[in-house]
Each structure stands twice: as C-alpha cells, then as structure tokens.
Amino acid sequence: MKAKRIVCALLVIGAALALWNPGDGKPARAADAAAEGGDAPAAAGTPSAKLRKPAKDGSLTPAAENDRLRLYFDNRSGGVAVEDKATGSLFYSNPLGALEDAKASDAAKEELMSQISLVYNVKGKEGDLEMNSYTHAMKLDQVGWGKQEQGLTVEMVLGREEQRRLLPQQIAKASFEENVLSFIEAEREKRRILAFYILYTREDLEGAKGKELLAKYPALEKEDIYVLKTSITERDKGVLESSVKKAGYTYEKLAEDYERVGYDGDEAVFPYFKLRLDYTLQEDGLSVTVHNGQIEYDKERFNLVKMTVLPYFGAGKSGEEGYLFLPDGSGTIIGFNNDGSKNTLLTTGKLYGPDYALSQADRGSFKQEFRAPVYGIKKDGSALLAVIEEGDAVAEINGMMGNINHSWNTAYASFTIRNKDTFIQENAFEQAPWIIYEKNAYDGNIALRYFILTGEEADYAGMAGAYREYLVSEGILKKTDPPEQIPFYLDTMGAVDTMVRKFGIPTRSQAAVTSFDEAGRMLERLTGKGVSNVKLRYTAWYNGGYFHTAASGMKVEKVLGGAKGMKELAAKARESGAELYPDVDFVTVSANKAFDGFKPHKDGIRSLFQKTGYKGILNVATLEYENSVWGVDPNKIPDYYDRFAKDYATLKPEAISLSSLGDTLNSNFKNNRQVNREQSMALAEEVLAKADEAYGNVISDSGNAYLFPYADHILNLPDEDSSLSIADRQVPFLQIALHGYIGYAGEPLNLASDLRPAVLKALETGSGAYFKLNYGDSSLLKDAFLFDDVYASRFADWEDAAADLYAEMNEVLKDVQDQAIVDHEQLAEQVYKTTYESGKAVIVNYGDQEIQVEGIRVGPVDYAAVTP
Known part of the structure; x- marks a missing residue:
C-alpha cells in the first residue's frame, strides 16, 4: 500500500525561475525598517498597520535565510528575490530592467513588475476586467510587508475608488450647482x-418622451438632474475631472449623489481586492501561498474569475541561453525566443485534461494533456522547478515567449477561481453569446513550491529528479519491490454489442470478443513462450460490456462465462504467476437502462446552463468529437464504488483497474449539487484510496498526478508531447520522475503506427511491454464500431511477436x-x-544510419545497453 497522500492537491503558482548574476539589483544589506520608513498606520484601502511600506530606494531588504538560501523583499516591485549563497546568483520574482524594456509597452512593463494578476467580472455586466499588483497596488502605495519565521508576508490591495474618474455621470442639479459650480470662479470654466452635460428638468416629463425619460432617470420625478454626455472623449474627461477636483469635490460626495439619484452604473462600481502572499524559505527553494479563500472583495457586486501568481518568477531574457519546461504529455522544452522566430505568444494547457461539464470545441489537432502539476525554467547554469501543491485541479500552465x-x-x-461558459443559440442571427459564471467558486489556497537547481542538476532531468524526491519526501511515492522480470501488460476486451439474427430478424446482442476461458488460453500460450509477470487487464466484462450501464452494482456478462468464469480465470492467473485486473469505469456511463441506478438528468454532470454534460469521444482521424458518453456526477462516484465493491467482493478479487479515474476529472454545475x-479530485482520491486499501494492486490510465x-x-502514460510548432523537443519527464516507483507503459505496441x-x-x-x-x-469490433480503436489486436497475429519483443x-x-x-540526454540527432x-x-538510435557515440556502435533504428 502506498504511503500517505498529502491532504492538499499539488499546485504550483507562477512562473519558473530567473537567475541573475550579482551586480544590478544587489541586496542593500544595511537597509532596515527605519530606512523603509518603518511601520505605517493603516488607512482605508491599505494593508494592515503592522506591516511596513516598501522603501523608496528600490533596494533589496533581507528577510530570512537558511544554510543555503537568503530571501529578500524587493522594494522595486513589491515582490521577492532569493539568493543562492554559494554562487551569489539571485532569482527575482520580477525581472530586473523590466521598466526599461524597449520591446514592452507601458502596460506590458507594469505586467512584468506584477506578482499577481486578477481577472474579475462585474455581476450583470458583459466582459471580464483585469488588475495587476504593480499598477493597481504598488503604484498606489497599497503594499505592505513584514518578516515571518523563515520568510515574509506581503499584503496588498488591488483597486480603490481613486482608480475611477472623479466625474459624476448623473447628479442632481441642486447638488451640482452647490458642490461643484459654486466653487468655480471663472465663468468661462x-x-x-456645463457643455459636457445635458440638463433634464421635470418639465421634460410632460413631452412625448416623458415616460421614457422617467424610466431611465427616476429621480426626475422629484428634481432636475444633469447627465454626462455619452459623446465625451477621454481627453475631455480628463479636463473636466481636473475642474471637478479643483472644486474640492470628493468620492464620498460622489457616492452620496449617486445614491440620491439612484445611479448604479459602471462608474459607481469600485473594484477592491485585498489579499495576502506568504513566502517561506525551504532547504532547497521557496514556498509561496496565496490565501485565496481569505481575499476580501465585494462578492455581491463582483465575480473573481481567475488569478495568476508570480508570472515572471525566474523569467529568462531573450538573448540568454535557456528553455522553458512544460508538462505537455511526457514533457516538452521550448527554447528561449532568441531570434524572434517563434510567433506564438502563449502556450497553455489545462491541468488534468478537459472538464466535460464545460463546452468542448473540436480541437483541430491532436493534443496531449498536461498530467503533472509542474513547470520550469532553465537559464545558464541554474534552473527552477515549480510544483503546484494546492489548487492544481483548477490550474492551467502557461509558457510565454519573449x-x-x-x-x-x-x-x-493561472488558477480558475470561478468557471464561466458561453452559449449561442443555434441558428441565432447576430446574437451575442450568453455568459454564465460558476456559483461554487474555488476557495482553497493556491500554493507553489519552487526548487532551485544548480550545476549538473540544472536541466529537465534534474527537474524530474527534484520532483521525484519531493514526491518521496511527501510520502506520495515508495520504491517498488518488483519480480525478477519486467511486467507484460495485456489489455483484453470482453463483450460488445453486435448485430446478430434471431429468427431471421437482425437485432443487436452481446458477443464475446474474448471470453474468460479464451483469456485463460492467452495466458497459457504466452507463459508457454517464456512470458512472465503478466498483468492482465480485462475490460468490458460487466453491466453490458463495452457499452455499460452505471457501476452502481455488478452483473458479470454471461456471454463471457459469468461469475464462475471470472473466478476460474483469476485462479488460472495465480497459477501462472499473472495478476488479473478487472477494469471498472466509475466516471462515465455509455448505456442507460431502467433501475440501473443512473438517470442522466439526475445523476449525470450538468453544464453551467444546466444541460446534461457528456464526455466527447475524439476521432483522431477527423479530430472531431463524433460520439459521447454521459459523465457521472462526482458526488455519486464514492457511493457507486461502495455498492459495486460489495458485489465485486463475491469474486474474491486481488486487484482492480480504475482506468477512467486517472484520465478524466469533471466538475458538476447542477444547481444545489x-x-x-x-x-x-478529492472524491476521486477517496475512491482510489479505498481501492488501494482493499486490494493493494491498482492499475489506472494516463497518469493524472x-x-x-x-x-x-x-x-497509456504519455511518452511524447503534442509536437507543437513552438516546441523544440519532447522529453520523458514523467518517466524519469516515476521509474522505480510506479510501473508504467505508453501506448500498446501492437497499435503503434x-x-x-x-x-x-x-x-x-524504461517502460513495460504493453499489448492490447x-x-x-x-469483425466483432468492426460491427460494434470499434475497429478503428483496435484494428490490430487479434491475438493469433501477435502471439509470437509479442513473446519475442x-x-x-x-x-x-x-x-x-x-x-x-538519474539522467537523460540527447547525444546526437535522433x-x-x-x-x-x-x-x-540504454542508448537508442532512431535514425536510419549507424552511429558511434561514446565509443559504442549503435545500428540504425536500434539500441545498445551499456553496463558500468
């Protein structure tokens, strides 16, 4: 049984690591609280009084250190810097020289200086708005920080009333004249x-448009009002605002006037987000936590939609040698855009794949999923690996080109705090999409762990090793104690629906693609040819076979041999030294019958528009979703497991396969559930933990972390990346991290192109041998419309080749x-x-020419094993 699982899911905020030589931005060690101005009293819209303000000199102020590292508060940006004491290298949360970047606009420069970016929505309004910590907190003197044990805390307030123009959109005539115009001496001014306003009087209500005016401006029933012209330009707004401010008009008075006339428009809504980041030194890096559930803002008026944390931590400048690492499939590296040839700005992957409760679009190309909550930056002689410790299930990982x-x-x-979805009615003419936001926002922490790597460890193999060591230290991975021979993974399929004739009438009925008895024969013949340590995964064996009803109970298909046949197969597997892993799908349902414990409208996932959600089946040839299955409400999955397990226990099983739990992770937006x-993810882990406890032997698919x-x-652990044009090379990051701890295999060898x-x-x-x-x-598969998936799966055709391979x-x-x-490297082309x-x-040569490397000859499309 595996060791303890950390309670919180893995999540890494922010970008990877920027390494800087000691020089510009060197710490000002003499700086202290007095130099920074000391503690300042708190005012409305400012951090806590106990926190100090950033120093105006832009220095680095020491905050904490351990044997290896030193942490500083960066007074330039409100962020941090970490120093490797052995080398003197500095890792900045925000790049040095960002404000002088000739390629960047003023807005881009301020983004580069930010640690936090927020996307929010004003309820009832279309479109999302953005804020960042430099523009909307640091420049407004709304950042404070303080030292903590082995770290520091930063509080910031993003947004305040003064961000909006002090410019009445609607105002009572009497108030305008008393509180603004009376303080303006020059008649010309x-x-x-007044030229920028339209005056509406109660007399206007008597005209033809009186009802329309009253509906638009209800205050007209009691008093005359001024309304700002919609044609006013931004330049004129600036001129007019200067005059209003000069008159001594205040935001407090503006709020009173808006309440007086009942105005509640965009200009009356003042965004305000107060949040805290904790930075803590670790022995080998830095932990960062955003207390997302404690962010203060007006939840009646706003939706917090998305948060990005430390997007430029460790960023590498174009012209420097280095690359980005992203967990695309097995892993991919993207070299810095030193020559400007890469024109794709952003590469993004949703962690743990798509959420089928949200709308799915045809992809247009085949794409691997992001399975591990990690990313990194390699720069010169150092590297940074980020691991998402909390918030991983709502994260997406991004690579941005310079x-x-x-x-x-x-x-x-980036972290999706509140999902949104859009819907356009079919055949609608010039109709704007409907947009709806998730009610059940994520309110847990966002936590990242950064590992600083130097020397020979500063590459993708070192990043994978650091991730493995982290998983071991957290009790997530344990060394395997394998049999003497490598595993032979054998996937076989049980029953399918196919067309048959009964009394001369064509009808669909169950047929055995591989019965329990036939599966036993495959084991006998393989072991007779020297194959050992067989892991036999048996799919499509219960509740209808391949197109199955919900796993809320178990009925073994009679056409395969029934429960007795399954027990006999298990016994035969034990005798031959093999293990039987019956596969059960708790995540999707592909057939629905009365009294099967599943009603799609009740027990399925729902979209934000309360439509029944489906998992699309992608046709890799057309790259379109051509079929679908129902997604099960995640709330139902633990109950389904418990009920199924009672029936499953009658088979006296010693193992189980839960393929879909490692591949698919859905939300459910059904109202009240x-x-x-x-x-x-927590519900999936609950089921996985129960299965691990009950059987001790669990197989799953795809490798969600x-x-x-x-x-x-x-x-089906990914062994390649998505082959995006922006990427330079695929790397086996997942395999490096997991080998020796979890057995794995990529795609079935017999289905490879x-x-x-x-x-x-x-x-x-280092994969096991895997055959389907x-x-x-x-022909049974073809009749069941499955031939494209298993076109080369006939055992008789592969029996000898599989044993030889x-x-x-x-x-x-x-x-x-x-x-x-411990290492993986490219020695030459291919x-x-x-x-x-x-x-x-092991040296592999994918090329069509013999090569000699490190004194060893390797033939074309061949390999060589080298022993020390």
Whole structure:
C-alpha cells in the first residue's frame, strides 16, 4: 500500500525561475525598517498597520535565510528575490530592467513588475476586467510587508475608488450647482463644464418622451438632474475631472449623489481586492501561498474569475541561453525566443485534461494533456522547478515567449477561481453569446513550491529528479519491490454489442470478443513462450460490456462465462504467476437502462446552463468529437464504488483497474449539487484510496498526478508531447520522475503506427511491454464500431511477436526495474541516452544510419545497453 497522500492537491503558482548574476539589483544589506520608513498606520484601502511600506530606494531588504538560501523583499516591485549563497546568483520574482524594456509597452512593463494578476467580472455586466499588483497596488502605495519565521508576508490591495474618474455621470442639479459650480470662479470654466452635460428638468416629463425619460432617470420625478454626455472623449474627461477636483469635490460626495439619484452604473462600481502572499524559505527553494479563500472583495457586486501568481518568477531574457519546461504529455522544452522566430505568444494547457461539464470545441489537432502539476525554467547554469501543491485541479500552465510583447521568456500557472461558459443559440442571427459564471467558486489556497537547481542538476532531468524526491519526501511515492522480470501488460476486451439474427430478424446482442476461458488460453500460450509477470487487464466484462450501464452494482456478462468464469480465470492467473485486473469505469456511463441506478438528468454532470454534460469521444482521424458518453456526477462516484465493491467482493478479487479515474476529472454545475474540480479530485482520491486499501494492486490510465499515491501501474502514460510548432523537443519527464516507483507503459505496441520506433521508445523510457490483444474475431469490433480503436489486436497475429519483443525488452530492463533514472540526454540527432542509478545506460538510435557515440556502435533504428 502506498504511503500517505498529502491532504492538499499539488499546485504550483507562477512562473519558473530567473537567475541573475550579482551586480544590478544587489541586496542593500544595511537597509532596515527605519530606512523603509518603518511601520505605517493603516488607512482605508491599505494593508494592515503592522506591516511596513516598501522603501523608496528600490533596494533589496533581507528577510530570512537558511544554510543555503537568503530571501529578500524587493522594494522595486513589491515582490521577492532569493539568493543562492554559494554562487551569489539571485532569482527575482520580477525581472530586473523590466521598466526599461524597449520591446514592452507601458502596460506590458507594469505586467512584468506584477506578482499577481486578477481577472474579475462585474455581476450583470458583459466582459471580464483585469488588475495587476504593480499598477493597481504598488503604484498606489497599497503594499505592505513584514518578516515571518523563515520568510515574509506581503499584503496588498488591488483597486480603490481613486482608480475611477472623479466625474459624476448623473447628479442632481441642486447638488451640482452647490458642490461643484459654486466653487468655480471663472465663468468661462463653468460654461465649459456645463457643455459636457445635458440638463433634464421635470418639465421634460410632460413631452412625448416623458415616460421614457422617467424610466431611465427616476429621480426626475422629484428634481432636475444633469447627465454626462455619452459623446465625451477621454481627453475631455480628463479636463473636466481636473475642474471637478479643483472644486474640492470628493468620492464620498460622489457616492452620496449617486445614491440620491439612484445611479448604479459602471462608474459607481469600485473594484477592491485585498489579499495576502506568504513566502517561506525551504532547504532547497521557496514556498509561496496565496490565501485565496481569505481575499476580501465585494462578492455581491463582483465575480473573481481567475488569478495568476508570480508570472515572471525566474523569467529568462531573450538573448540568454535557456528553455522553458512544460508538462505537455511526457514533457516538452521550448527554447528561449532568441531570434524572434517563434510567433506564438502563449502556450497553455489545462491541468488534468478537459472538464466535460464545460463546452468542448473540436480541437483541430491532436493534443496531449498536461498530467503533472509542474513547470520550469532553465537559464545558464541554474534552473527552477515549480510544483503546484494546492489548487492544481483548477490550474492551467502557461509558457510565454519573449521577443513578441516584451523581452522575457517565462512559464507560470493561472488558477480558475470561478468557471464561466458561453452559449449561442443555434441558428441565432447576430446574437451575442450568453455568459454564465460558476456559483461554487474555488476557495482553497493556491500554493507553489519552487526548487532551485544548480550545476549538473540544472536541466529537465534534474527537474524530474527534484520532483521525484519531493514526491518521496511527501510520502506520495515508495520504491517498488518488483519480480525478477519486467511486467507484460495485456489489455483484453470482453463483450460488445453486435448485430446478430434471431429468427431471421437482425437485432443487436452481446458477443464475446474474448471470453474468460479464451483469456485463460492467452495466458497459457504466452507463459508457454517464456512470458512472465503478466498483468492482465480485462475490460468490458460487466453491466453490458463495452457499452455499460452505471457501476452502481455488478452483473458479470454471461456471454463471457459469468461469475464462475471470472473466478476460474483469476485462479488460472495465480497459477501462472499473472495478476488479473478487472477494469471498472466509475466516471462515465455509455448505456442507460431502467433501475440501473443512473438517470442522466439526475445523476449525470450538468453544464453551467444546466444541460446534461457528456464526455466527447475524439476521432483522431477527423479530430472531431463524433460520439459521447454521459459523465457521472462526482458526488455519486464514492457511493457507486461502495455498492459495486460489495458485489465485486463475491469474486474474491486481488486487484482492480480504475482506468477512467486517472484520465478524466469533471466538475458538476447542477444547481444545489455543484462540485468544483478540486472537490471532484478529492472524491476521486477517496475512491482510489479505498481501492488501494482493499486490494493493494491498482492499475489506472494516463497518469493524472493525484494517482501517484495509489496506483501500482499506469498504462497509456504519455511518452511524447503534442509536437507543437513552438516546441523544440519532447522529453520523458514523467518517466524519469516515476521509474522505480510506479510501473508504467505508453501506448500498446501492437497499435503503434511504426512498431520498431515504439519499441525503442519503451526502451528509452524504461517502460513495460504493453499489448492490447483480443482472442476473438476482429469483425466483432468492426460491427460494434470499434475497429478503428483496435484494428490490430487479434491475438493469433501477435502471439509470437509479442513473446519475442517481451524477451528482448526484458533482457535490457529487468535489472533496473527498481532503479531511478538519474539522467537523460540527447547525444546526437535522433540519439538518446538514459542512465540508471547503477550506472547502466540504454542508448537508442532512431535514425536510419549507424552511429558511434561514446565509443559504442549503435545500428540504425536500434539500441545498445551499456553496463558500468
């Protein structure tokens, strides 16, 4: 059984790391509280009185240190800097020289100087608005900070009334004359002010448009009012505001006047967000926490939609050597945009894949998902890895290129606090989309952990090693104690619906693609050919087979051999040294029958528009969603598991496969039963923990990181990236992090488009041998519209080849199964080397020419194992 799972899900805020040589921005060690002006009394719209204001000299003020690192408050930006004491290198939350960046606009410069960016919406209004901590807090003198044990705290207030123009949109005539015009001495200036307003009197109510005016300006029933002309330009607004301010008019008086006339427009809404960041030094880096649930703002008027944290921490300047690391598939690296050739500004991935309670659009291209809550920046001789510790399920990870809007290349995370969705009615003519916001906002913390890497560890392999060590230290990963031979993963399918004739009438009925007895025969024949340590995953065996009803109970398909046949297969697996993993899908339902415990409108996921939600089935040929299955309300999944487990126990199982729990994570927006993604992840973990406790052997798919404490094996773990044009190279980050701790395999070898490179990929990444094979006639799959998925799965066609490939892979990898991958590197074009703890290495050559590297000859499309 796996060790403890950290209670909070993994989440990393912000970007990765910027390394700076000691020089510009060197700490002013003599700076102290007195130099900064000391503690200041709090005023409305300011941080707590106990916190000190940033110093005006823009220095770095020491706050905390440990044996390796020193933490500073950065008085330039309101952010921080971390110093590696051994090298003197500084890692800044905001780039030095950002305000002098010739490529950046004034707005971009202020973004570069921000630690927090917020997206919010005024309720009842269209469109989202943005704020950042430099423009809307630091420049307004609304940042305070204080030292904490091994760290510092920063409080900031983003937004205040003074951000809005002091310019009445509607005002009673009497108040305007008394509180503004009476204080203007020059008649010419008075006339200029009045030229910008329209005066409506009670006499106007007697005209043809009287009813319309009264509906628009109800105050006209009691008194005359001035209304600002809508045609006024921004330049004129500035001139007029100067006159109003000169008259001594205040925001307090403006609020009174708005209440008097009943005006509640955009200009009357003042955004205000007060929040706190905690920075804490760790032995090997820095932890950052935003107390998202404690952010103070007017929840009656505003929706907080999204938050970005430390978007430029460790950013690398174009012209410097370095790259971004993103968890796209197995991992991808994107070199700094030093020549300006990369014209895609932003690359984004939603962590843990799509949420099928939200609208899905056709992708246009095949894309891997982001499975691990990590990202990084490599720069010169140092690197930074960020791990999202809390908020990962609502996070998206971004890579931004320099040489486009500004000079800086960066990676960072954004967090969706409140989802929104849009809907356009079919065949609508010039209709604006409906927009609706999630009610059940995420209110947990956002927490990031940054690891500072230097020397030989400062690359993607070092980042993966740091992530592995972190997971081990948190009790999430434990070393495996594997059998002598590598695993042979065998996926086989049970029952499908197919067309048959009964009494001459065509009808659909269940047919066995691979019965329990036939699965036993496959085991016998494989073990007879020298295959051992078989992990047999059996799908489509219960509640209707491939197109199954809800897993709220269990009925073993008779056409496969029934419960007795399943028990006999389990016994045969034990006798041959194999393990049987029956697969159960608690996340989706593809068939619905009366009294099956599932009603789509009641037990399925709902969209924000209260429509039943579906998981789209992507056709990788057309890149369109051509089919769909219902998504199960995450609230129902633990109950379904408990009910299914009671029936499942009658089979006396020793293992289970929960493939969909590691692949798909949905919200549910059904009114009164809403579940956000963080809550959905906690429910999935609850089920995974129960299965791990009950059976001790769990297989799942795809590798969403919340699986790691519970899964013994992960199939279909990504072994490539999305091959985006902006990316420079795919890397096996996930495999480096997990090898020796969790068994895994990529795609089934028999379904690969090119077999030999797929075998080399498995050897390069230390994967098990994985085949998806069925005993029966493949025509059954075609009749069930599944032929495209398993077109090359006939066991008789692969029996000998699978045994031979297993023997080949086993010879290379059997003695390193429990060893971590300590290095991975590219030696030449299409030549890669993977090194294990013992010093053993595997060199693979994907090229069509023989090569010689490190004194070793490797043939075309071949490999060499090197022992120390």
